[in-house]
Amino acid sequence: MGFDQYHEPPEELPAETRTFARLCASLTEEAEAIGWYQQRIAIERDEAALAVMRDAQGEEFKHFSMDLEFLLRRTPLWREIAQGILFTEGDIVEHGEEAEEEAVEGEAAKGAPLAGSESLGIGGLREVTG
Amino acid sequence: MSHLLREHAPITEQGWKLLDDEARERLTPALAARKLVDFSGPHGWEHSATNLGRVEEVSDAPGEGVAASQRRVLGLVELRAHFSISRAQLDDAERGAPDVDLETLDKAARRIATAENAAVFAGWGAAGIRGIAESSPHEQIKLGEDCEVYPRHIAKSVDALRSDGIDGPYGLALSPEGHRHVLETAEHGGYPLLRHLNEILGGPIVWAPGVNGGIVVSTRGGDFLFESGQDLSIGYEGHDADAVQLYLEESFSFRVATPEAAVPLPA
Numbered sequence: 001m002g003f004d005q006y007h008e009p010p011e012e013l014p015a016e017t018r019t020f021a022r023l024c025a026s027l028t029e030e031a032e033a034i035g036w037y038q039q040r041i042a043i044e045r046d047e048a049a050l051a052v053m054r055d056a057q058g059e060e061f062k063h064f065s066m067d068l069e070f071l072l073r074r075t076p077l078w079r080e081i082a083q084g085i086l087f088t089e090g091d092i093v094e095h096g097e098e099a100e101e102e103a104v105e106g107e108a109a110k111g112a113p114l115a116g117s118e119s120l121g122i123g124g125l126r127e128v129t130g
Numbered sequence: 131m132s133h134l135l136r137e138h139a140p141i142t143e144q145g146w147k148l149l150d151d152e153a154r155e156r157l158t159p160a161l162a163a164r165k166l167v168d169f170s171g172p173h174g175w176e177h178s179a180t181n182l183g184r185v186e187e188v189s190d191a192p193g194e195g196v197a198a199s200q201r202r203v204l205g206l207v208e209l210r211a212h213f214s215i216s217r218a219q220l221d222d223a224e225r226g227a228p229d230v231d232l233e234t235l236d237k238a239a240r241r242i243a244t245a246e247n248a249a250v251f252a253g254w255g256a257a258g259i260r261g262i263a264e265s266s267p268h269e270q271i272k273l274g275e276d277c278e279v280y281p282r283h284i285a286k287s288v289d290a291l292r293s294d295g296i297d298g299p300y301g302l303a304l305s306p307e308g309h310r311h312v313l314e315t316a317e318h319g320g321y322p323l324l325r326h327l328n329e330i331l332g333g334p335i336v337w338a339p340g341v342n343g344g345i346v347v348s349t350r351g352g353d354f355l356f357e358s359g360q361d362l363s364i365g366y367e368g369h370d371a372d373a374v375q376l377y378l379e380e381s382f383s384f385r386v387a388t389p390e391a392a393v394p395l396p397a
Binding site for chain 2: 118121122126127
């Protein structure tokens with residue numbers, strides 16, 4: 001049975017977590033497919049076959065990007081960290097460290113609910129600019 | 131168990147999720163002040179006062195040759211908006227009904243968000259809260275109803291802030307009527323007014339129930355301080371055979387640290 005994407009008993013997981021896990025699994029599969037096509041393209045000599053595989057890999061790029069966008073929309077903190085890393089120039093690791101620090105600190109400053117709190121967890125709503 | 135007493139309500143976990151999700155969905159667009167000012171907390175229900183860092187003298191110290199002073203603090207206010215949910219509606223939700231009537235909750239969310247905005251922007255004398263508009267030393271610019279002149283008013287406000295050394299980005303809180311006018315209006319050549327105002331401000335334009343006209347504020351941070359004790363939550367009050375009585379509740383204080391960092395534009 002293909003339920004490997006669940007690490008915990010699925011019946012105990014909320015529906016949104018199961019959807020999230022499915023998309024994470026899908027993202028992994030698309031990334032794998034991109035890697036496989038990359039290897040096949042590297043060794044193929046037949047131009048027609050190459051054209052087909054390049055087209056297929058393009059599809060996987062699209063699928064991967066759509067999966068990623070879905071997951072980022074559902075996970076504001078992940079989205080905020082990704083915004084500091086994706087489509088930038090310069091040192092990727094440095095951007096990653098900075099983005100993580102800003103996003104995590106920002107989350108705390110915006111008023112993440114206290115542990116055990118029953119509040120709605122709305123907190124501050126000001127967008128971080130600059 | 132918290133003072134919200136949610137465990138005592140005849141509401142299932144799924145029912146609470148429905149109510150919390152609906153409240154969050156209704157409150158977030160209306161909480162205009164939180165989109166523009168600094169937010170600190172939540173510090174919890176037990177948090178009672180904000181430190182102002184000031185003292186006042188106390189006469190008649192109980193001892194010779196002793197001077198006395200007392201710390202000044204700003205007590206947090208508690209806001210509650212009561213509402214009642216039909217138990218039949220909650221039962222329908224359990225059966226999977228997608229169109230449960232939560233209008234009473236929606237109205238309570240609007241009331242408490244409007245009150246929070248009004249306290250921050252207009253002030254609340256009885257609670258010791260001075261609002262952003264009444265604190266501003268800048269000359270007020272009457273917003274009026276003619277949207278064609280809004281860019282001029284907003285540019286003048288931004289200019290006044292810059293002249294005082296107040297950096298941007300700047301944000302604009304607009305009353306629901308003003309916001310609607312802006313959304314509906316395209317200037318000569320069809321350029322949306324909203325986008326033009328955005329370019330002048332460099333920051334957000336927020337829909338702000340509870341605001342009179344509009345108000346331009348700097349969103350650079352450090353000027354306007356909202357301190358949350360208990361953040362917005364739903365609590366349980368009681369129930370009978372037909373309905374459950376609930377309430378939306380929060381505690382907070384608000385201070386203006388830089389009165390010059392805002393320009394009011396009354397309607």
